[in-house]
Amino acid sequence: MQERIREKLSILADAAKYDVSCSSSGSDRTNSNKGLGNASASGICHTYTEDGRCVSLLKILLTNHCIFDCAYCVSRKSNDVKRAAFTVQEVVDLTIGFYRRNYIEGLFLSSGIFKDADTTMERLVLVAKKLRTEHRFNGYIHLKTIPGASDELMNEAGLYADRLSVNLELPTESGLKLLAPDKSFKDMEKPMGFISNTITALNDTRKQLISTPRFVPAGQSTQVIVGATRESDLEIIRTADRFYRDFSLKRVYYSGYVPVLEDNRLPSLSTQVPILRENRLYQADWLMRFYGFGANEIVDETNPNLDLEIDPKLAWALRNLHFFPLDVNTADLQLILRVPGIGVRSAQKIVAARRYAKLGWENLRKLGIAMNRARYFLVCKDPVLEKKDRSAESLRHLILSVGNSKFKELHGIQTSLFE
Ligand code: SF4
Numbered sequence: 568m569q570e571r572i573r574e575k576l577s578i579l580a581d582a583a584k585y586d587v588s589c590s591s592s593g594s595d596r597t598n599s600n601k602g603l604g605n606a607s608a609s610g611i612c613h614t615y616t617e618d619g620r621c622v623s624l625l626k627i628l629l630t631n632h633c634i635f636d637c638a639y640c641v642s643r644k645s646n647d648v649k650r651a652a653f654t655v656q657e658v659v660d661l662t663i664g665f666y667r668r669n670y671i672e673g674l675f676l677s678s679g680i681f682k683d684a685d686t687t688m689e690r691l692v693l694v695a696k697k698l699r700t701e702h703r704f705n706g707y708i709h710l711k712t713i714p715g716a717s718d719e720l721m722n723e724a725g726l727y728a729d730r731l732s733v734n735l736e737l738p739t740e741s742g743l744k745l746l747a748p749d750k751s752f753k754d755m756e757k758p759m760g761f762i763s764n765t766i767t768a769l770n771d772t773r774k775q776l777i778s779t780p781r782f783v784p785a786g787q788s789t790q791v792i793v794g795a796t797r798e799s800d801l802e803i804i805r806t807a808d809r810f811y812r813d814f815s816l817k818r819v820y821y822s823g824y825v826p827v828l829e830d831n832r833l834p835s836l837s838t839q840v841p842i843l844r845e846n847r848l849y850q851a852d853w854l855m856r857f858y859g860f861g862a863n864e865i866v867d868e869t870n871p872n873l874d875l876e877i878d879p880k881l882a883w884a885l886r887n888l889h890f891f892p893l894d895v896n897t898a899d900l901q902l903i904l905r906v907p908g909i910g911v912r913s914a915q916k917i918v919a920a921r922r923y924a925k926l927g928w929e930n931l932r933k934l935g936i937a938m939n940r941a942r943y944f945l946v947c948k949d950p951v952l953e954k955k956d957r958s959a960e961s962l963r964h965l966i967l968s969v970g971n972s973k974f975k976e977l978h979g980i981q982t983s984l985f986e
Pocket of ligand 1: 633634635636637640641642643644678679680747
């Protein structure tokens with residue numbers, strides 16, 4: 568029995584690894600007594616809670632049987648892979664066993680659709696319900712919801728899980744039609760709308776009635792695969808922006824397409840995973856969520872793709888040199904946030920510090936500003952460090968020539984996925 572469970576664990580943890588909506592990294596905790604739960608082989612991943620704590624999760628599928636045939640997915644029905652399925656009780660026992668051994672602090676559970684949406688979702692919910700009610704499990708639970716599942720099941724899932732996610736997978740309806748013909752945006756929007764509305768309604772009720780149950784306290788998220796289809800960054804960012812606004816998503820995760828399947832609708836197997844593009848999309852996402860940038864300021868019809876050589880904030884600044892230089896001692900916080908090399912915390916520190924004294928270059932350095940970029944866009948009480956009348960092209964050249972990006976060597980392989 569233990570051997571069988573170990574085999575299932577190896578198949579179903581491996582199949583779950585392509586989902587990045589719980590940011591994953593392998594664990595090197597090993598098993599010394601040949602018992603259950605060798606963390607290095609059993610899909611333990613790390614994720615971050617609302618308060619910034621890093622927690623380890625058991626990341627598995629309930630089953631990799633699936634009635635759908637999404638081209639990009641290793642579990643698709645036409646793929647010839649070893650199949651396995653856990654029972655509800657097996658997942659509960661594994662979670663509790665790993666938790667007691669201190670291997671994990673929670674569970675990330677997804678599944679192929681093995682019969683229909685409701686039957687699959689019902690089992691996912693049952694795992695969470697048993698953990699919470701029979702074992703009084705207070706660890707983190709992230710359930711991946713099944714598109715098309717009923718509102719009743721979504722409601723129940725939200726009462727037991729900390730986070731729910733519905734994966735968009737592809738950023739446009741046409742991309743879905745091409746690679747995941749069994750799915751449509753409507754199937755994703757319906758559960759997302761239900762979760763978002765229920766969170767809002769229960770939050771309102773809680774203001775009057777303190778005993779109102781908690782519903783998806785860590786909110787909902789989604790994942791978009793980048794590079795499996797030809798969508799531009801403009802289409803990806805606009806979709807993310809719309810979903811953030813319409814469904815109050817906590818996070819959109821961008822997952823660079825990993826070519827593991829031969830299919831003439833997909834990039835070839837020799838294609839590089841677009842890690843740099845994925846990273847630029849995350850930077851753009853942060854600009855929208857924390858820096859007050861609109862999607863159209865980051866990419867537009869004239870510049871539909873993110874610049875892979877420079878980060879999106881620097882790219883915006885170079886397109887909008889008329890905003891600069893900013894006087895760091897008088898500019899609004901919202902404008903300081905737009906200066907390349909200044910993060911949210913540093914911007915807040917600048918605004919707090921300048922109440923007491925006018926700031927100079929040394930003060931800015933001490934506040935943690937990345938001066939190799941910021942110096943070209945600021946003035947302060949000290950004499951200017953740089954000529955401020957350079958063209959965007961010469962500034963870009965200058966910054967790149969002194970910059971030392973860890974992604975430099977990746978540039979060049981990222982732009983030609985379909986060439
Ligand atoms: S529905 Fe999910 S598990 Fe099934 S083939 Fe599509 S992506 Fe894979």
